[in-house]
Amino acid sequence: MTYWNKHYECMPREELEKLQLDRLKKTVERVYYNVPFYRQKFQEVGLVPEDIHSLDDLKKLPFTTKQELRDNYPFGMIAAPMSEIVRLHASSGTTGKPTVVAYTRSDINIWSEILARTLTCGGTTKNSVIQIAYGYGLFTGGLGIHYGAERVGASVIPISGGNTQRQLMLMEDFGTTVLACTPSYAIYLAEALEKSGRDRSKFKLKYGIFGAEPWSEKMRSRIEKSLNISAIDIYGLSEVIGPGVASECQEKKGLHIFEDHFIPEIIDPETGETLPMGEKGELVFTTITKEGFPVIRYRTRDITYLTKEPCACGRTHIRMHRVMGRTDDMLVIRGVNVFPSQIESVLLDMGETNPHYLLIVDRNGSLDELEVQVEISEAMFNDKVKGLEGLEKKIQSKILSNLGISAKIRLVEPNSIPRSEGKAKRVIDRRNI
Amino acid sequence: MIKQISLFLENKKGRLAHVCRVLGKADINIRALSIADTTDFGVLRLIVNDPRKAYDILKENGFAVSITNVLAIEVADIPGGLSCALDKLELAGVNVEYMYAFIGTTSQDALVIIRVENPETAIEYVEKAGIKVVQEDEIYSL
Structure with a gap:
């Protein structure tokens, strides 16, 4: 079994939870003193950072919603001085105004780390040639994976999305071994490859890292068969950090959430009540290491369930089932x-x-x-x-x-x-x- | 000015029959019609004996309907008759957006409905060009 960071990925749960609590306390303190929005929300429920004594106390904290991020456009939620911010990304918004997220140098470092873990899960090594066909730009997909791939030491082809014929040409000529893109684009590439008359045996493609939209087991087997690769599902959202929040391992039985950086919860979307492990509900994240744009109990609106069952891969982090639906009517x-x-x-x-x-x-x-x-x-x-x-x-x-x-x-x-x-x-x- | 009824129809089975049924029940007589169609929808244009009533009835039945001013002109019912009329309109600088034939006649001439950009001003040019424009009440009662 290959890990990027065995120490953290396979950390005994007791030790991991101690680390989480320590980091949670620091994050709560950071947002309380740096983000007026959070301070006011905490004060409304009569909460001070010193009230966090256990991971269970997370429940006392108020939720954060997408609307609140929007209301604080552009920089209202940033918890570090702008001089510390080295990167801004944004996601599309309903009213023309996007949701802005910000990263300090340390955040970029963490992001690269968790994507290095993700890519390692998916079969990437320093000997890999990785073709990143996620969009580059304000979207977190392209650049996020790019930094993780460089961290692993793979040879990166930052081709971005689109231009299918050129994708195929470089894939063949550069000997791409790992493809990172949306699952629907992977299928499109497979079909284009079929039509192009190129000789599949000249391609070295072995692995696929796919995410950013909902897909199914059926689609996975179609992609794996048509491209003759092993494909994993990855999960992330820009509000939390971007891609790299969770990733499947080669067991392909749920996505490991990188719990040393993010604490997941499942809640009842109607009542906001925390649900016991294994029950299906809305996925909520609290970041515990981010500086620029920490989020406290951010409601993703994604529906899934979690499991603490040990995974055959040896990683101790909680796994989430692939996203099963949404609590709102968002379409991807x-x-x-x-x-x-x-x-x-x-x-x-x-x-x-x-x-x-x-x-x-x-x-x-x-x-x-x-x-x-x-x-x-x-x-x-x-x-x-x-x-x-x-x-x-x-x-x-x-x-x-x-x-x-x-x-x-x-x-x-x-x-x-x-x-x-x-x-x-x-x-x-x-x-x- | 002659009032044309226009209405929006999806390209779906039975839609045109439905319109005709609604008009028939309300005792509206269709005097001329044309359909302009695209892949997904069509625009049905009608000249009827009672445009006001037709408009109200169609609206009540939930159609998107509008009233447009059009001109009815007399065209010699002989080979080349329409061509001659169109030449005159072109010379007079009147641009025809669309046109269709009318079923009844006033005399030995044929009747054609034309839709132009500004019917109020165009009517003058058309008449000056030597084309006979038929009056509103004459058309409805034909």
Whole structure:
């Protein structure tokens, strides 16, 4: 069995929990004294940093939500002086404003460390040639994995996403052994490879590191078979650090959460009550080593369950089941987070008071497709086809510029989208993941 | 000015039949129609005997409907008749966005419905070009 950092990854649980408590106390102190938002929230429940005596006391701390991160745009949640911040990343936002996350030099160091562990889990060594086809830029995927791969000492190809023919050319010519990208792009690459007529036996690809969108066991076996590789699932979110929060080992029986840096909890999304180990609920994270952007009990909205059962790989860290769903209606389409409310605000901006719409997500071959059905209203309607087609194009380009995703727009008759009592059904997900 | 009823139709089975059923029940007579279609939807344009009533009925039945001013012109019902009329319109600088034939006639001439950008000003040019424009009440009662 290969580990990147056996000392921490296989630390006896008692010792690990002692370390967690020590680090938790420091983090609570850090946010209390450096982030007015946290201080105020702690004061509201009458809590001071000295009240944390055990890991169980975590329950006393208030939750942090995505909305609160947004409300404190851009730098309100940063817990270190800006002079200490060496990197900023951002994720797409519902109102045009992104969620900003910040890293100190130590945070980048930690991030590289946990990604080195992740990549080692996935089969990467210093002899590997790793092709990083996650997007580089404000998105944490590309650069996060990049630093981890350099830490391992692999030869890094920072190719970023897209340009499939060039991906295949370099994969063959450079002798890529590890591919890191979204699972749907992996399938797309496999299909393109098949079509290209290139000789698979000339490729050296052995391992895949896939994440950033939901996928299934079925999809894994398809990717593994078509690319003839061993593929692991990785988990992360920029609010916590980016990729590298958790990773499968070669046992492929759940993702080890790197608990010396993040404390996971599962809560009942309705009541906020902490659920016992093994029960399914919303995943919540507290970072315990980050300086720039620590989060306290951050609600991920991802649904899963945890297990403390020892893993055959020897790692002692808690495992999470691959993400089973969401507590909100967020969709991940081609790696892009899409909330129906974002589409709604685009439609509202077009001068409509009460837009009725339906999102239909489908997977055509290996690529996700989004169709937005919009009920035409009298105000939008006119007798010219040109005008209606122009309207479709206008909605399409607004969605593209606001959400970064291209959608097919279909105008439908008034009252043709089913109305429901209470929460409207806005999404039909036909993807069979 | 002649009032044309336009309505939005999805390209789905039975939609056109539904519109006609609604109009028939309300005693509305369709005098001329055309459909412009795309892959997903169509725009149905109608000239009826009672546009106001048709508009209300269609709206009540949940259609996206609008009223547009169009012109009805007389065209000689002989080979080259339409071509001659179109040449005159072009010379007069009147741009036709779309047009379709009318079923009834006022005399021995054929009737054509034309949609132009500014019907209020265009009507003058059309008449100056020597084309006969048929009046609203005449069309509805045909």
